[in-house]
Amino acid sequence: MFSIDQRTSGDVTILDLHGKITIGEGSVQLRETVRKLLDEGKKKLLLNLGDVSYVDSSGIGELVSCFTTTSNKGGQLKLLNLTKKIQDLLMITKLLTVFEVYDDEAAALQSFK
Amino acid sequence: MKAAGNTIELSIGSSFEFLELVSSITINILQMIGFDDDTAQWVELSVRESVINAIKHGNKEDPSKPVDVKFVIGEKEVNVFVRDRGEGFDPSQLPDPLDPENLLNPNGRGIFYMRTFMDEIEYLQHPEGGTIVRMKKMCKAKE
Numbered sequence: 272m273f274s275i276d277q278r279t280s281g282d283v284t285i286l287d288l289h290g291k292i293t294i295g296e297g298s299v300q301l302r303e304t305v306r307k308l309l310d311e312g313k314k315k316l317l318l319n320l321g322d323v324s325y326v327d328s329s330g331i332g333e334l335v336s337c338f339t340t341t342s343n344k345g346g347q348l349k350l351l352n353l354t355k356k357i358q359d360l361l362m363i364t365k366l367l368t369v370f371e372v373y374d375d376e377a378a379a380l381q382s383f384k
Numbered sequence: 385m386k387a388a389g390n391t392i393e394l395s396i397g398s399s400f401e402f403l404e405l406v407s408s409i410t411i412n413i414l415q416m417i418g419f420d421d422d423t424a425q426w427v428e429l430s431v432r433e434s435v436i437n438a439i440k441h442g443n444k445e446d447p448s449k450p451v452d453v454k455f456v457i458g459e460k461e462v463n464v465f466v467r468d469r470g471e472g473f474d475p476s477q478l479p480d481p482l483d484p485e486n487l488l489n490p491n492g493r494g495i496f497y498m499r500t501f502m503d504e505i506e507y508l509q510h511p512e513g514g515t516i517v518r519m520k521k522m523c524k525a526k527e
Contacts, residue, residue, distance in 0.1 A: 294436055295400045328433055328497055332490035339488050356425065363500055364481055364493055 273297030275304050280380050283315040284308055285351075289322045292330030305337045305348070314346030315383045319376070321352030331360055338370060351379045387416045388459040395450045396435075398443040406435050406453055410464075413455050417462055419523050426501035427462070427521045433494035434466040434517050442468025442515055460523040469514040475507050 273290040286304065291297050308316060318334070334350070341348040349371040353361070361367045373379035392413060396402040410431045414424040435451055443449035454465040479486050481493045499505055504520040 293403070294440075327429060327436070328493040329436070331493060335488055336490040339490075360497070364496065365487060369487060 273300055275300065277304075282313075283317055283380055283383050284313045285317045285319055285376075287319045287322065291325040292323055292333060293325065293327045294329035298329050298333040301333050301337060305340065309341060309344050309346060314341065314344060316341055316346065316348045317351055317376075317379055317383075318348065319351045320354060320357055323354060323357065326357055326360065328360075331357075331364070331366070335366065335369070347383055349373065349379055349382065351376055387413075387457050390457050392455045392457070393452065395452045397447050398439040398445050398449050398451060399447060400436070400439060403432060403435060407432055409453075410455070413457060413462060417457060417460065417523050419521075423521070423524070427464075430498040430501045430519055430521075431464055431466070433498050434464070434519065437494055437517075438466050438468035438470075438515075441473070442470030444470070462521055462523075464519045464521075465516055466519075467510055467514050467516040472509060472515050 273288070273292060273296050276287040276289070278285050278287070288297075288301070292301060305316065318337070338348045351373050353372055353374070358367070358372075361370065371382065373382070392409070394406070394409065396406065407428055410428045411424055414427055419427065431453070435453060438451040439445055443451065449469040452465070452467040456463040456465070475495065478495060479489070479492055481487070481489065481496050486492060498517075498519060501521075502519040503522050504518070506518050508516045508518060510516050
């Protein structure tokens with residue numbers, strides 16, 4: 272099961288993700304949530320992955336897709352609280368060079384320009 | 385280990401709803417063999433990725449086409465065979481996900497993860513049609 276809680280801090284939208292980001296399930300919901308926020312003009316997005324229990328290559332691909340979509344609209348999307356597994360999967364495919372990653376929410380929020 | 389020498393086989397329809405079932409069986413088998421949790425999670429992911437590829441790319445999500453998964457249990461190793469009913473493909477022609485050109489591609493990392501986490505991978509053609517991917521992982525002694 273996958274769910275998203277949304278909250279804001281200033282002009283940053285924080286998405287607390289819970290559960291599994293996998294093909295067909297979490298991937299679709301994450302994509303739709305990010306697109307809706309961008310359509311609403313909310314372009315500073317922080318994805319909190321601390322409660323993500325599982326991710327497959329489709330889930331990694333969806334994070335990339337959300338990053339690209341956000342960047343193309345002039346926004347910023349950053350990652351918070353990577354689990355070790357997600358960190359390893361991003362590192363292996365050199366995606367840690369793409370994403371800004373934080374393990375402290377205050378520092379992450381501060382980083383948005 | 386009593387399970388060594390056994391083969392466990394299952395056949396599923398081409399639907400992603402069966403992925404959790406395959407994952408559960410995979411993890412159970414790995415625990416029987418004695419894989420540590422970290423290694424087991426990577427092997428499970430590799431099996432999952434191969435089944436997804438079989439469903440999505442091999443069988444084009446045709447529910448009438450099965451995906452066969454076979455686990456051959458060794459004393460300290462497992463060989464996993466995943467067969468689809470597709471037309472086949474050339475794995476050497478797959479784009480490199482580490483190429484800067486492909487880094488932001490949302491797709492194309494599944495096989496790369498399989499190659500990273502498994503000790504051996506090979507692609508075979510089934511004589512009655514379809515592609516089989518064979519993956520092997522050796523179980524290291526727990527420290």
